[in-house]
Amino acid sequence: MRYIHKKPEPTSLTKWNAKRGNRTPNWKSFDRRVKDDVYENLLKEQGYTCAYCGIKITRRTCHIEHFRPKSKYPHLTFTYTNLIASCQGEDEDRPTRPVHCGHKKTNWFDEELMISPLDPNCASYFRFSGAGDILPSHDPNYTNAAETTIKHLALNIDKLRKMRRFAIDTAISICEGLEEQEIKLFIHSYQNMNEQGEYTPFAAAILYILQQFFI
Secondary structure, three states: OOOOOOOOOOHHHHHHHHHHOOOOOOHHHOOHHHHHHHHHHHHHHOOOEOOOOOOEOOHHHEEEEEOOOOOOOHHHOOOHHHEEEEEOOEOOOOOOOEOOOHHHHOOOOOOOOOOOOOOOOHHHHEEEOOOOOEEEOOOOOOHHHHHHHHHHHOOOOHHHHHHHHHHHHHHHHHHOOOOHHHHHHHHHHOOOOOOOOOOOOOHHHHHHHHHHHHO
């Protein structure tokens, strides 16, 4: 999980919220043009990766996720700081069945146990294995929240484990042919967006393993 630094909300959303006043309309009635602006902003600030699993996402392969579910926190339905972009989380063999991330989480939420990608410290809750597993960090104070978040987002299903392992193995194989200074630069590149404004998918897992291996 990578920390998401929220940027100012789209001007169109600010105006739309001002216009609706104290009224909280149904999410389905959200103005399409304003919603498109929100999608664009979310994708850009997340570097086109899912807020939870880190998979690459596009406008067609993501949905707007309410971190605090709108069913339980209706007053936050159109609050930009409560909105993030999550992958559709669907099984490749059964595309109508959501199995991870926002669609798996659905209406579950716990203020103490759900780790937020909007928390600057969120990455400290997790560690990764070379096999692609996501695990609680070694800090016992983080174990319960990490295990609960992993469970409710289904972040350790085979699909994600295999994708993380492939990304990790690819990065390691590249490093094996580089000099020490080149490796440091290579590792540093995973911390930033590329020229297209995109983060590398599964960068958190790759960074963790590379730092264990080479630093």
